Amino acid sequence: MNSILQCESLSKKFSGSAALSNINFTIERGRIIGLLGPNGSGKTTLLKIINGLLVPDTGKVQISGMEPGIETKKIVSYLPERTYLADWMKVSDTIDFFKDFYGDFDAKIADDMLKRLKIDPNKKLKTLSKGTKEKVQLILVMSRRAELYCLDEPIGGVDPASRDYIVNTIITNYNENAAVLISTHLIAEIENILDEVIILKDGTVILHSSVDDIRTKEGKSIDSLFREVFKC
Amino acid sequence: MQWDINSERPVYIQLIEQIQASIISGYFKPSDKLPSVRDLAAEASVNPNTMQKALAELERSGLIYSNRTSGRYITSDLMLIKELKGKSAKCLIIDFVEKMKQLGFEQEEVLTMITETIKEMGK
Numbered sequence: 001m002n003s004i005l006q007c008e009s010l011s012k013k014f015s016g017s018a019a020l021s022n023i024n025f026t027i028e029r030g031r032i033i034g035l036l037g038p039n040g041s042g043k044t045t046l047l048k049i050i051n052g053l054l055v056p057d058t059g060k061v062q063i064s065g066m067e068p069g070i071e072t073k074k075i076v077s078y079l080p081e082r083t084y085l086a087d088w089m090k091v092s093d094t095i096d097f098f099k100d101f102y103g104d105f106d107a108k109i110a111d112d113m114l115k116r117l118k119i120d121p122n123k124k125l126k127t128l129s130k131g132t133k134e135k136v137q138l139i140l141v142m143s144r145r146a147e148l149y150c151l152d153e154p155i156g157g158v159d160p161a162s163r164d165y166i167v168n169t170i171i172t173n174y175n176e177n178a179a180v181l182i183s184t185h186l187i188a189e190i191e192n193i194l195d196e197v198i199i200l201k202d203g204t205v206i207l208h209s210s211v212d213d214i215r216t217k218e219g220k221s222i223d224s225l226f227r228e229v230f231k232c
Numbered sequence: 233m234q235w236d237i238n239s240e241r242p243v244y245i246q247l248i249e250q251i252q253a254s255i256i257s258g259y260f261k262p263s264d265k266l267p268s269v270r271d272l273a274a275e276a277s278v279n280p281n282t283m284q285k286a287l288a289e290l291e292r293s294g295l296i297y298s299n300r301t302s303g304r305y306i307t308s309d310l311m312l313i314k315e316l317k318g319k320s321a322k323c324l325i326i327d328f329v330e331k332m333k334q335l336g337f338e339q340e341e342v343l344t345m346i347t348e349t350i351k352e353m354g355k
Contacts, residue, residue, distance in 0.1 A: 032279055164277070172274050191239050193279045212242035212282070221239035 004029045004148050004179045005050065010059035012045055012203075019045045020203040023059070029147070030176040032193055034211075034222070035183040037200030038230050043183040044081050046200070047150050050181075051078045063148060074103065077146035079154055083137050085125055091136055092121040098140050110143035113169065117162055131157045135166075142169055149180040155189065163189055188223040197222055199229075233259055235276035243278055247286035250276075255295060255306055256317050266296060266304040 003026045010023040020042045027033055035043050048054040050061055052068030063072040085094050091114065098105045114121055117135055125133055134157045141149065155163045163186075170180060171193055184190060191197075191211060199207040206229075207214075211222055218225055233254050237246050254260050266272070266287075273283040287304060290296045294312055298304045307313065332342045 030281065032281075168274060168277060171277065171280065172270070174270070174273075174280050188239065192237055192243055192277060195279055195281050212244055215240065215242045219240070223239060 002028050004064055005181070006062040007046075007050075008060050008062075010046070010049060010056045010061065012042075012049065012054065012056050018203050020049075020056070023203075023205055025198060025205060025208050027148075027179050027181065029179055031195045032170065032174070032180045033182070034187070034190060034194045034197040035181055035200070036185075036187060036197055036222075036226060041200040042203040043200055044152055045203075047078070047080075047152050047181070047183060050148075050150055051076060051080075053080075075147040077102075077141045077144040077149045079138055079141040079149075079151045081152045083133055085133075085137065087126040088124060090122055090124050091119060091128075094125070094136060094140060095121070098143070102144050104145040105140075106143050106145055109173070110139050113139045113143065116165060131159060131162075134158055135162060138166060142166075142173060145175075145178075147178050149178065149182075151180065151182045151184075153184055154182060155184065155186055167193055187226055188221070191222045194222070199226070201230075233275070235278075237276060237278060243282050244286045244289065247276065247278065247283060248289055251286065251290060252295065252316060252320070255313060256320060260306045262306055262310060262313065263308040264306045265302075266306065268303065 005027040007023050007025050010020055011018065012020040023042075023046065035046070037043050045054065049056050050063070050068065052072070061068055063076060066072050085097075089097070095107055095110050098110075099107055111121075114136075117139070119128075119132060119136060119139075125136070128136065134154075138151070138154050138158075141151070155166055158166060167190055170182075174180075182190060182194075194211045196208065196210050197214070198205055214222060214225060220228075233250075235247075235250060237243055237250075251260070260266070267275070269280050269283050269287065272287075273280040276283065287296065291298060291304075294309070295307050295316065296304050297307060329339075329342065337345070
């Protein structure tokens with residue numbers, strides 16, 4: 001069995017309106033997948049269901065054959081849309097925190113990345129800028145040797161030079177046993193590292209395809225295709 | 233090496249073209265060992281799977297070959313490289329002649345212009 005994530009007829013309603021309806025897809029190990037869609041299309045809801053923060057109304061999620069729960073949290077590294085780390089912690093405290101929490105956390109990777117991005121581990125989170133805090137959070141998540149990475153808008157608040165470094169980290173950390181699911185609006189920045197995209201619209205999957213197939217078929221980048229499909 | 237990948241065309245095709253170009257230009261010499269897929273992918277800022285696909289394609293065409301235990305190498309077949317060089321020269325010429333046609337030049341004119349320009353550049 002080579003799939004790491006399977007979603008079967010997932011649906012979720014919030015006070016009557018459908019956030020997700022009948023989502024079906026499978027993600028293979030060793031792939032980097034972009035989860036794209038306009039605001040309110042269901043990207044974050046989907047990631048929350050995969051991580052067990054929300055329960056679907058119908059359908060099921062299987063991660064390496066298991067339903068979301070304690071066992072899957074051991075193998076899924078999740079970057080939520082909002083930071084959850086306590087403000088009083090130093091950067092080095094957060095690293096110890098992750099080391100305690102996750103058996104697959106590799107402090108050496110985290111230290112290297114902090115150095116490269118010139119983040120002082122002795123600073124308190126409270127004193128860091130929004131973008132730097134986001135970097136710390138992403139470093140923690142990427143320093144786990146997980147089997148599935150779920151990144152919800154990982155580079156939104158990060159400056160372009162650091163984005164390049166982070167995108168490169170995703171490639172160099174690549175391991176054929178793990179898959180990376182990235183939700184983002186910055187399509188142009190990441191599309192060259194993607195294998196596949198899943199495009200959501202109003203809570204349904206409207207396209208799930210290999211990115212090079214799309215480029216061959218449409219003769220344009222994923223970014224241009226997105227702008228065309230969702231033209232306002 | 234310098235990679236220049238855009239997002240308009242399939243990435244693996246661009247990788248193939250650029251590796252071919254670097255073999256022609258002599259950046260990679262016959263029988264050179266190629267860096268690992270991972271290193272090449274990181275250098276070009278592309279997905280390792282895509283780099284793998286490009287290399288597999290180049291292997292199929294014989295330009296590179298892999299040795300199970302020690303990695304991938306550039307072919308030592310000089311004829312094959314020469315052939316590739318000829319092919320890409322031809323592509324450039326066809327492209328150029330078509331563009332000149334669009335500008336409204338006849339074939340004869342194009343030929344004289346080339347000869348003249350080459351002379352000027354030699355000065």
